[in-house]
Amino acid sequence: MRILVHDYAGHPFQVQLSRALARRGHAVLHAYCGSLPNTAHGAMRRLPGDPPTFEITGVRLRETLDKYAYVKRWRQENEYGRRIVAVTERFRPDVVLSGNTPLDAQRRLLDACRARDIRFVFWLQDLLGVATHRVLRKKVPVVGEVVGRFYVRRERALLRRSDAVVMITGDFRPILRRAGLPDDRLHVIENWAPLDEMPLRARDNDWARAHDLAGGRVLLYSGNLGMKHNPELLVRLARRFRDEPDVRLAVVSEGLGAEWLRERKAEGGLDNLRILGFQPFERFPDVLASADVLVALLEPDAGVFSVPSKVLSYLCAARPVLLAVPPENLAARIVTGQEAGLVTPPDDAGGFVAAAETLLADAALRQRLGRNARAYAERTFAIERIADAFERVLRG
Numbered sequence: 001m002r003i004l005v006h007d008y009a010g011h012p013f014q015v016q017l018s019r020a021l022a023r024r025g026h027a028v029l030h031a032y033c034g035s036l037p038n039t040a041h042g043a044m045r046r047l048p049g050d051p052p053t054f055e056i057t058g059v060r061l062r063e064t065l066d067k068y069a070y071v072k073r074w075r076q077e078n079e080y081g082r083r084i085v086a087v088t089e090r091f092r093p094d095v096v097l098s099g100n101t102p103l104d105a106q107r108r109l110l111d112a113c114r115a116r117d118i119r120f121v122f123w124l125q126d127l128l129g130v131a132t133h134r135v136l137r138k139k140v141p142v143v144g145e146v147v148g149r150f151y152v153r154r155e156r157a158l159l160r161r162s163d164a165v166v167m168i169t170g171d172f173r174p175i176l177r178r179a180g181l182p183d184d185r186l187h188v189i190e191n192w193a194p195l196d197e198m199p200l201r202a203r204d205n206d207w208a209r210a211h212d213l214a215g216g217r218v219l220l221y222s223g224n225l226g227m228k229h230n231p232e233l234l235v236r237l238a239r240r241f242r243d244e245p246d247v248r249l250a251v252v253s254e255g256l257g258a259e260w261l262r263e264r265k266a267e268g269g270l271d272n273l274r275i276l277g278f279q280p281f282e283r284f285p286d287v288l289a290s291a292d293v294l295v296a297l298l299e300p301d302a303g304v305f306s307v308p309s310k311v312l313s314y315l316c317a318a319r320p321v322l323l324a325v326p327p328e329n330l331a332a333r334i335v336t337g338q339e340a341g342l343v344t345p346p347d348d349a350g351g352f353v354a355a356a357e358t359l360l361a362d363a364a365l366r367q368r369l370g371r372n373a374r375a376y377a378e379r380t381f382a383i384e385r386i387a388d389a390f391e392r393v394l395r396g
Contacts, residue, residue, distance in 0.1 A: 002027045003394060004093040006084060006109070007123075009033070009100040011309060012042030012281060015056070016194040020387040021394075022054035029091045033080060034058025035065050038224070038254035042281055043197070059083050068256070074104065081108030088112055095394050097166070099123030103132075103154050110158055121393060122162040124172060125191075125307075129155030156180070164393055168307055169330045189389045190330070191309055192381040197281075198316035200374070201289035208290035211276060216246035217360050219322070220291035222284075223310040225257020229297045233324055233352055235264045237295075238273040240353050247360060250274045252287060288317035292366060293341075293359045298325040300346050307331055315340060315377040320359055320369035324352045340373035 003026050007014035010032035018030035032044065044056055061079055066072045085108050088096065096113055098106060098120070106122075113120040133148030156179040159165055165181065167173065168191045176186055208214040219241075225231050234251060241247035251261060254277050265273045279287050288294060294314040311331040314321050321341030325332045335341045342359060344351040359366055 001095060001394065002029075002091065002093040004029050004031060004088055004091055004096045004098075006031045006096060006098040007100055008036075008080075008098075008102065008105070010036070010039060010041040010044060010058075011100070012194050012197065012284075013192055013309070013312075014099070015042045015044065016197070016383055017387060017390060018056075019050060019054055020383045021391065022051045024387065024391070025053065027053045029055045029057065029087070029093070031057050031059055031084060031087055033061075033065070035061040035063070035076075035080075037064050037067065038258075038278065042194070057087060059087060077102040077104050078108070081105035084109050085112040088118070089116070092116075093118055095119040095121060097121045097123055097390070097394065099125045099166075103128055103151055103158065106158055107154065110161060114161070119163045119394075120161075121164045121166060122159055123166045124159070124176075125168055127155065127172065127175065129153070164396065166390070166393060171328070171330060187389075187393050189386065189393075190380075191307060191312055192383075192386060193309070193312040193316050193377065194383070195316055195377055195381040196383070198285050198288075198313065198377075200318055201285045203289055203292075205286045205289055207279070207283055207286035211250070211274065211290070213248060213250055213274070213290045216248060217292045218248050218250055218290060219293045219295055219356060219360070220250045220252065220288070221295040221297070222252040222287060222313075223296070223308070225251075225253045225255060225261070229257060230299055230324070230346060231257045231261055231297075233297055233346070233349060234261060234273075234295070235268070235270070236349050236353055237356055238265070238270040239268065240356070241360075242268075242270060242272055244272075248272050248274060250276060250290070252276045252279060254278050284313070285317070288314065288319060291317070291319050293322050293356065294319045295322045295356075296325065296331070297323075298329060298331075298346060300326055311335065312377075312381075315373040316381070318370040318374035320366045321373060322352070322355055322359060324348075334376070335373075338372050338376040339369060340376060341369050 005018040015030050018028045022028040065076050129152035132151040136144030136148040164185050166187050166189050170188045204214045238249045296308050296311050307330045321335050323343045324346040332343045342355040
């Protein structure tokens with residue numbers, strides 16, 4: 001087949017899937033948005049050993065996408081839709097697998113596929129319509145309510161028009177059934193992390209030494225800090241361990257959340273808080289290995305529509321995970337069920353700090369939870385098995 005895999009966000013595991021499909025003889029074009037700010041991409045270039053049937057293209061806008069200027073962002077997302085349609089027309093795929101895509105751009109892409117008899121598979125990573133509704137009704141209550149409901153309806157319409165939907169969690173199934181999608185078009189394939197690109201590394205490594213994290217005990221957060229997160233919890237951690245000189249909190253992030261943390265660091269004299277920018281993907285194993293505990297956050301009302309993919313990368317690192325996420329979230333269920341870390345509700349700041357204290361105080365516990373995490377990743381993240389599942393959907 002000729003397959004266009006479109007991952008707007010440019011995450012590492014999606015391009016791993018594209019490579020795996022190309023190794024099976026399919027002609028695969030992997031497309032992503034090359035104009036996103038403050039984003040850590042995967043290996044978005046040809047690598048030694050890539051098959052000749054594999055291509056990568058970064059779809060770029062005239063300007064970097066402005067996430068926080070809503071009208072300008074809307075225009076840019078529509079511009080992106082036109083550009084990804086042009087890529088599709090040049091490549092002429094048999095099937096498109098598209099995920100993480102703003103709904104206006106996704107609509108343009110789906111319309112183009114329908115006009116050209118190209119099958120379309122909606123890779124449902126987040127319920128973006130629900131998320132948009134949630135955010136806008138807080139920001140601009142009256143207008144936001146109307147616009148938010150519009151995007152809920154738009155997303156449901158796009159899902160109904162798709163030939164198939166790949167959901168990253170079965171939690172989406174009841175919502176999609178209520179939206180009118182039949183079961184035979186719904187497929188659950190959970191997200192994963194590229195295990196073969198996440199080798200185990202020593203706690204004392206070059207990256208850790210370069211950032212003064214090789215000694216003592218380290219809590220580390222890596223990834224976006226955006227609307228779905230509560231960076232105040234990270235400030236609480238820094239304050240709690242401010243007087244313990246061997247404990248540091250490292251935050252590997254960029255954007256508004258990271259800038260907000262810098263302000264709190266300066267105001268509170270939080271010298272134990274280290275705020276670092278995104279690192280090259282090839283250094284990611286060293287980054288995670290530098291931690292004793294890996295931290296992830298999600299807001300209470302993001303419970304079902306978002307599954308933090310950073311947690312799946314954390315599991316590869318053989319480190320315990322400290323989560324402040326709703327207990328019904330798939331990431332929380334995995335970490336709890338596999339005994340790979342500790343989970344607290346996101347609105348329980350005291351419990352979150354207490355869980356950090358428990359992990360930092362008990363090295364044997366950290367080792368046991370970290371072993372469990374890596375064992376789960378090794379059992380679950382085999383790319384050939386995952387490619388089998390996607391290939392069945394795409395052939396269908």
